[in-house]
Amino acid sequence: MHIREFFKSYRESGKFIFKIMLLVSIFVWASGPIYAGNYLNSAHGNSNYGVKRTGISQYPRGHCAHCHEQHASINGAEPVPINGAVGYLLFSPNYTSQTVNFCFDCHVQTGGYQEGGGIINRSYSYNFGGNTDSYDNDLKQAFSHTAPGSSHNLNDIKKILGTTMYDANGHEWSLPKTLNPCDACHNPHIVQRNYPVSNADGKLKTAVTRPSNPNQLWGDDEGERMNRYGDYQAPYWYGSDTDDPKFEPAGDEVQDGSNLPDFVRLCTDCHNGYNQIWSSRLGRYLLPIKWFSNNGDIHGVKRGFIKRPRPPYSYQQHYTLSCTDCHEPHGSSNIFLLRTSINGKSISVSNTDDESWRNFCYGACHNYKHNKRNCFECHHHNKKF
C-alpha cells in the first residue's frame, strides 16, 4: 500500500488521530527524562530500605547526606562517626584495607552506622544457592576469610584501578585510581537490592555494574543474563534433586538463566586472556580465563560436551557455566573463592589435595572420577578438557 493511501485509510476510518496520539504518547513516555540517573531506583536510594545513618534525623531515608557530608559539619560539629573531612565527602575513609572499608561501616551484621546497627548480606551460596548450612552473614565477614578460606583481595583490585584494562573482547577500559575497590563491580549510586530475586516486567533487579561500564546496571535488561548463551543450565537449589527440582538463583522452576545476570561478562572484564592479574594470596599471576575462546576453558562458551554429568546436566550437551555456579564473589571458607555449596550439594575444598578436588568435581557435577593423579594437574582454567 502506498504510504499516502495508508494514512488515508486511517483518516477515513477515524482512527488516525487516535493512532497518532497514541504514537506520540508512547514516544514521550518511552523517551522519558534522558539524563535521569537511577539513584532513586537503587538500593541505597530506596525510601523504604535505603541508607539511613544513625543520628542523622533531619534527612529522610535514601538521602545523599547519610553517606556524604558537604562540609563535614552540621550545626558546627562533624556528625558521628568523626573522621575529619575525607575523600568523596564520605563520613569515613573510602578504603583502608581488606577489612576496613567505608562499605563495611554499614554492611556489617552488628555495629554498623545504618540505623538499627546492621545489614545482613549472606553469601551467594545462601542467597542464590539455598545453602543454609555454611555461609557468611555480612560482607565484612565474607572479605575476612584467611587460609584455608579465601577472600577476593581488595588490595589487588585496588591495584588495577587507574590502569588500562581490557574486557574479554579486548576493548580498553579503566576506572579511577581513587575508587573504592568494591565500586569496581558495584556503582553505589545505581546498584539494586537483588535478593530475593525479583524479575518483573522485563527487568531483573541486579546489584552489579560492569567494571568496563560502571554507569549502567548489568543484568537488569534482557540480553544481559545467562540465558543469552542458549545453553545455560541453572544448578540445583541446595538439597534439591531430580525428585523435587528447584533451581538457582531463586529456588524455583526457572532454570534457563533468565533470572541470573551474565556474570561471565562481568567477571571476564578482568579475568580474561588480555589482563595479567596478580594474586597476593597465591604469589603469582592468576591463570588466564578464556571463557569465549575455542582454545580456552572447557566450562566456557566453546563447543564440547560435558563428561559424566550429574543432573540437572545431561549427556551429549554443551553448557556455558556462570562463574557464580562455582565461585563466591566475595569470600568463602573454601580455597579459590569456591562456593560452600555447588549444584545443590555441600562442598568443602580446604586445600589443593586430590581428595579436595575430587570432592569438588565429582561431588558436585560429575559422576565419575578416574584415579590417575590430582584432578587439578590436568583440569583447570584455560584447559580444553
Place this chain on the structure above:
Amino acid sequence: MRVRRLVFGNIVVVCLLCVCMPLHAEVTGECSNCHTMHNSQGGQPMAYHLVNGQPVASSTPNPMLLVCDCIGCHTSDGTNTIVNGVPIVYNMVSPNKPLAGGNFYYVINNGNNRGHNVFGISGPDPNLGNTPPGGTSMSSQLRCAGKYGCHGDRTIVNQFLAMKGAHHTHDVVLDGSTVGKSYRFLKGVLGKEEPHWEHDATSSVHNEYQGATDFSTSTSISSLCAQCHGNFHSSTGVGDNSPWFRHPTDIILPNKGEYQHYNDDTLDYSLIAPVARLDPNSVADPSKVVPGQDVVMCLSCHRAHGSPYYKMLRWDYTNYDLDKALSGCSVCHTNKQ
C-alpha cells in the same frame, strides 16, 4: 513624596522613604528621606533602629544622621521585597518574592538554621552562637556590614563607617576598588548586578556571580563566604582534586561525565542551582551554562541571607520526598536522581 507609616503598638515611627526606582546602586532623592538633621520633628525622634526585628524609635541619632540603621531601611512590614526602590531583605510577613539573597524572615519564622542570625533581626543562633562553621568564633554577633558583617569594608567595625560613601557611589563599573564599586557593596567582590536584585529572575535575567579557579582569588563570591567560613574554601579543607574532602567551590563545572548534562541536559541557567562565571561582564548568553567554563560556588546551593529551607539552601534538601530533596544536587549531578 510618599509617606510610609509603620505602626507598632504605641510606638509610631515615621520613616520617610521616597526613593525613585534607582537604576544602579546609587541612591537618589531628597536627603531628608534618609537623613535626619537633628533627629527631631514635632518633638518626636526621627531616628529608629530595629531590635529583634521590631523598629524602636530612638533619641540617639544614627550614624551619618540616618533615619534608621541598615535594617531599618531594608525592612518592610508588608510582603513586597522592593519598596520605594529599597531592596528589602527582611519582611516581617512572608515575602512574596524574596530577592537573590533570600530573606531574613525565614530565620525568625522557619527557624534559626534557616539563615544568618543578624543582630537587630534576631538573637544569636542558639546552636552556632557567633562561630561560623568552618571558621573561628567572632567576638560579636553578625551585622550587616563591617568587621562582623558581610557588606562594606570588613576592616572597620562600625557598620556605617564601613559602608561610607557606598550608597552614593555611581557604580556602573564594578572593579572592587571601593565598597561602592564592589558587587552589592561586598568590598572587593566582583560580579554583575541584576538591577532588581532578582525580584523577577528568570534563566536569562539574573545576577552574574564572580567565580574563580582557585581558593586564593579574593574577588569571587565564594571567597567572601570564606572570609568567615574559611575551611569550606581552602586547599586543606576541601582538597584540590577529586576525591574532594568537602564540596568543592571555585572549580570549573567539568565538561564531561554527568556535569556536561547540567539541568537535565538543557544547559539552561538554573535558579535552583546556579553557577558563577569567570567573567561576569562578558557572558555570551546569560540564559545558558557552559560546562568547562562556568564555576561551582557557595551560592550554587545556598542563599546568602536566609531561605525557607534547612541551612539556607536554595531548595528543600530535607524534604521527605527524595525527588524534591535531591532536586538541587541533581541539576549538576545528573546521574544521581
